[in-house]
Amino acid sequence: MAAPSRRRPRVLRRVLIAGVAGGAAGAAAFVGVLVLLPPQERRARPPAPGPKAQALTAVTAGMPAALPALSALIGDRERYLRAHPKDAPAWAVLGTAYVERGRQTADAANYPKAQRALESSLRLRAEKNARALEGLTALANARRDFGEAKSRGEQALKLEPKRWTVYPLLIDAYTGLGDYKAARGTLDKLMALHTGTSAHPAVMARAAAVYRDRGWREDAAAQLADAAAAARTPAEQAAYLERTGQLSWERGDREDALRHFEAAARLDPDLGAALAGQGRALAALGRTTEAVEAYEKVQAQQPSPQFALELGELYDSLGMDQEARAQYDLLQQQVAHDATGGVDDELLVGQFEADHGDPQDAVDRLRAEWKRQPGIEVADALGWALYKTGEMHEAQDFAEKATDKTKGGGVRSALYVFHRGMIERELGEGALARRHLKEALQINPYFSPARVKETRAALRDLGEVPNETAPVS
Template structure:
């Protein structure tokens, strides 16, 4: 592991500058050679499913207008301390203020904690992992300045660890912060994320129950409802998740907060296969908060599903211009591939590689994303090695699904079935209704001579979201055609 040293910042630079002390596993350059020979299915469209929840009107945006710098700083600080989304320009203004403060008062532990937490949030919002090493130095400085009872810095370290996908560290810091402030609701969301990432869904539900029992005030309720929505979604309670997040959007107090919740409602609509409702909420999120890049990516997803490929590509490119997220980059590459534009797909896959490398430089664990990419587009055996290690460290449902699929692509279908089953087993936490997970399980079952379960799970995938992926949904339909109709088999016990 490479560890670089850093010293005091130079005049005019960030006082929290410096590379991370932790580096993720490097991704060899040769691993990313993309083989795009042969034809691929054209772009797909999405259809609604019959059991969609009752539609609700998209709420109007909160009143917004020009803000003075003191107002922007106050909004950003309030957002950080109350656990709600903040606008990127406001975060940048707050960072500048706090950098000046810690230079003037280097023993101000709270200023260092606020600075570090602001770096974390800016890194998350902008998809710029260069913020994370700065956050780490600021937060550890805060701990050094005030070692005992520093819940703010510990909470910031938990948020940083979650952003880096280091869920074990997030759990450790989050539990320390919770011991110091058990009645503070903002201590619970980082722990819920950490427990979820570690596959401890019982603990995540328990943390949510404790959070709800605190009965947070009016200002915090939208954020709490959004947190409840995420847990309900993971449990498969789709209608409850939509209701919570819709109510959160209707009562949000700032445009960034409302934009974030509307984006979440759009994503839930997408997951259930409602392309029109998803597009409506993504567009509403962008109207409220033009810098909501995740909503623009979602808009591209929904437009592609509606067969409006050119508009979809424009939306994706706009999203990546503002937030160069490697996951969205991979998604755009697969859309290009589905359209037969293989050169453009290769360009996106190479961009993804570069962005993953920057992310790893920022201390982010990207093994899951790399494994997912390699399983479908590169070296499946490399994906297995990476994902087996990730499963040992962080056995969440998403990792189980990815590992099962990588094992299938590497030819080990019996072992693949074990992990694909975990990902879809409600008893093991896999309550989320995922078309992709059902597709993976069905395809593995087909290769292990289980035609009945394979047919059932492939049908389930298309029922959940008929065009969940521009590449994989056509594969599901082709596999179902090959499986044919359900054979006319005698019922069990018919010969008795």
């Protein structure tokens, strides 16, 4: 891929740290923030060639920066601010860069640093500081505090309604809060903005995430394909290829998913989601030794509780109980580390406790999370936890919220539909249970090593012989 063209100093007045997230399962979100570099630095030190200059060029064009270049940019901002501590825009640059590094590395230790930097920017410029508010919106999303993200993002847009990089952050916030109408409306506004050619891939990728949440897989895949083709740096292209791999995985296309994950990892070896995606796809292909190696690599490189849970469940499916328990212990340690950075891991902990720990604790945690942030992921997790504690009718209500488009659940998730089918089976609703358990296998016949076996066993108990072949979708 050709390197991005060099910008004139006038263009380098702006630094854009931008990205796009997948659905609220997710994890994670790309960060987008538009900030102005301080006039003093533009006059004194134009960017020199090297990692920092590469990061400036990349983020100016609206693309995710490679992790080494991003770290170089952070180092440069820190040095500059030691000499110019009253520069509000520079503090906003630094704070937002910390957020992005925390997101990329899954290291929540970056988030308190980000908060201090962004609050410093606001103290120095309390009025009309949309760039600092945008950074705080990104920070709140990274911490899964979607209410705070909504508040900060709306403040930023009130100051600068055409600040396009706020819109993806608000879409993430609205999705996390279960306000899908607001998320769709915000996407419409984003698509109507004249964001410039360099921003188009990021906008297309954000559209893909919303389409995926609505169950429009083909539209989502088309947007991501266009975004990857238009990407201007390896890091940006890798991000969109990883999302394409995730879409392929969700529809059960193991080989296509693996190809995209491998391509993404080649382009950006620091992209942990691509390595974890390889582990997921390799396990589905029966290449379990390679799958374990991929997960162990990402855990050594960018440890996260989500990857610990996935690797632990893979070990469980292989009968490796001791290794699984070690990962679950690591999960608890990583959750504690996240908490020191202000990250809300209650959804993940609830999912873990429901299947591997104390289901009643899961219910208590997830009820509180639902009250605070009633998104589809939380509805599914709470419904499953209630199933585990025997509260079947309430479990069914939440399972329907997660899977019924009329109640908000538009995502085509094999796991969600499996949960609903198992709840219906327990309630004696055989026809509905058969329908939804079969649908889970049709959506993705490989969605979970252990749960696929459980699905097939349940269908046999219901008098239905499951289709052993993978569907074409």
